[in-house]
Amino acid sequence: MNNLAQKPDDAEFQIIKDLSLLELPEYIDKPEYVRRKSAGYGLMAIGWVLWMWLFLPVLTLLFWWFEGTVVYTQVVEQTQPMTSISVLKLMVCIGIFISALFIWASYNWVRFHGEDRRQSPENIDDEGLARSFNIQPHEIVQMRQSKNITLHYSEKGQLEDYQINA
Structure with a gap:
């Protein structure tokens, strides 16, 4: 499972410019492999509905108030409307x-100030990390000590092989 490509210590790093040599799994370049897209789109739609439900009536009332005097002067008083917009309005x-x-920002600041709901992940030892990648614990130690590693993943995103480059 380990393909060691040892080079002299003074060798420079190589930059891979040909993308076919990177062996990227398909799920990185194809968004159709991303799970729960419909949940994300659904949340976005709910957010837009809530935004419109909250602020469009207020915006409509402001527009009616702003242009209400123009309608009143034209329909009721039957006079020419003012050509300039009232700066005060x-x-x-x-x-x-x-x-x-x-008000919205102040509410959020009062509600969430000083709270951090994010939690850092628990520390994991070398054996647990090796189990998650399906490799041996001594290989984790080798990877940690190396400066340059090439990882090879399967189509499902599982680590298949790696190369330690000196």
Whole structure:
């Protein structure tokens, strides 16, 4: 299982430029091998629905308020509308959007400040790591001590073989 390609210590690293020599498994280049894509797309769709459900009514109300005076003057008073946009109304709309984002950010800061839900993985010994890669523990020690390793994976992403390059 171990193909050692020993070179002198003063040999320089070789950069592989031909991609066919890298022996990359197919699941890296083909997104159809990625699992649970429908769950990701579903979460994205739910997020967009929630976004529209929360903010589109507010945006619609702001647009109606902003242009409501134009409609009122044209329909009820039957006068010509103002040609310029009211700067005060524009500033109020911008202020409402800034306030909404500030409130949302403040809520998230208060709720999640100082909390880190991410957990680091537990430490694993050489035997456990060797079992996960289906190799011997002494090979893990060799890999750790080497500076350059070429790994060969199967189509399913399992480690098939490796080369330690000096």
